Amino acid sequence: MLSRTPISHDPVTAYNSEPREVSSPNVIVMGDVGAGKSSHTKCNYVVRPLLLKGRRAVVFDKKDQNGEGEYSNVVRHYGFEPIRFTVDGTGTTLNLLDPMIARGTGIQGQARLLNIVTRLARGDQPLDGWEEEALRAALRATVDRIQGRAPVLADVLPNLGNITDDPEYHALSPTARDDLHKAGLSVKWTLNGLLDEYTGLLDGETSKSVDLSGKLTSFDLSQLPDDGPVVPVVMAIGNMWMLGRLRHERDSATTVVYEEGWHMIGGPGAQLIKSNQKLSRGLGISNVFVMHKGTDIPTDSPGMAIIQEAQTVVVYRQSRPDDALWCQQTFGLAPETARTIENLADGHYIFKYGSHPETHVQHIRSSWERELTNTDEGLAAGTAD
Structure with a gap:
């Protein structure tokens, strides 16, 4: 301007x-609803990158x-259908134990x-050491026993708390074995509740429709x-499945857009993103996190580390002074920029890389781009939005 x-x-x-x-290909896009970030x-x-x-x-x-x-029509423009998720059993299934995940990051x-899914199902309550060990033991037993097909989450449940056949725990005292058994049951009841609530979404092998063969793939979470935990759970599983797939398909650079990105970097899902950052860069992935504001993210969380690592920052209007000041301080902008952020017109943004x-x-679209990208929240009139 x-x-x-x-x-x-x-x-x-x-x-x-x-x-x-830039030292990182990751991107943060922030702004009020209707300001133009979508x-x-x-x-x-x-x-444009496609x-x-x-x-x-x-x-x-x-x-x-x-x-x-909102990306459904854009996906169809490229000749594909969005991958649709629902909670009524009519949509796509994602398997937490899909072999594709193991191809990318192993059993670890x-x-x-x-661990992250269990924590999300508990409302972001971390597992204690006993529960983590019980979960690892159940996963090992499941992978060893299920042959000829992909294991699924339901296969893990009978092994949670059942340590009698695992020689690794024979030397433990009766009290310790009992504590490990109880910890496994606690995790089992949490995951049981998750499967009961989201029947058809998490309780089977991954649907054949989950594929990355097109130039543009959409995981449609809109319904x-x-x-509840279901949105960050599906995002976390989809992220790990995608890493496994891309590890064996290195012919393209991939931009991964997380609309409502707070679900991935504002909670325990940030641990997955952070731990896989090096792998993501090696696979040519650029993560784009789209969110309203950053003031809700704890300063000592992995999500804050992800935000600070991003080397491309786009800030649309943040009408609340606290949110604008957060952007100015977090992204190292000039002090006077906070006031500018508060008063940006629709379609205008502060850009730093x-x-x-x-x-x-000022963001300006062609007439074709306006037709393809307009949403119900119509932004600024004319070509600028």
Whole structure:
């Protein structure tokens, strides 16, 4: 807006340049509802990069638009259907123990995922040491015993608390074995409740429709309830499955968009993202986290570390002074930028990447992009949004 000149930036290109313009290909997009961040994300991190050779995009699509995710029409434009998730048994199934996850991060990754899912099912209550050990023991027993098919979560449940056949625990005192047994039962009841509540979503092998063969893949979460653990659970499983798939398909760089990204970096799911950062960079993944504000994220959480590592930052209007100040301080912006963030017009944003100073930018779409990316929340009139 200062020089009236165009700005071009692609995080993957910037990360792979010589010398590197950014040390991380990850992106944070923040802003109030209706300010323009959704349209910006569709254009700058999905539609436009897909014009480049060797690029694809995966979107975790949470926003409901006429009974389906807002990216559904964009996915169909590329000749594919969104992968739809529901809680009534009519949608897609995701298997926490899918072999694809083990291909990416091994049994350790599966154990980490089970731990996170259990924690999410408890309302972000961490497992204690006994419960973690009981869960690892049950997973080992399940993988050893199930042959000829992919194990599923229901196969783990009978092994939780059942340590009588595991020689590793024979030397424990009767009291210790009893404590481990009780810990396993505690985890079992938590996972039992999760399966009962979300029948058809988590209680079987992964549906054949879960695939990354197209240039654009959408995990449509728009029909899942906002309350409860199901959205971050599906995001976490989908993330781990995707890493396993991409580990054996390294022909493209992949942009992964997390709409309502707070679900992944505002809770225990951030541990998965953080622990897999090195693997993600090696697989050519650029994570884009789209969220309303960052003030709800604890300063000492893994989610804050992910935010601070991102080297591409886009801030649309944050009308609350506390939220605007958080952005100014967290992203190292000039002090006067906080007031600018509070008063940004629709379609305007503060843009910062690498060591470059922030810039006030207006997002302008072509008529084709407006048609493809408009949502029910219609943004600014004309070409600027």
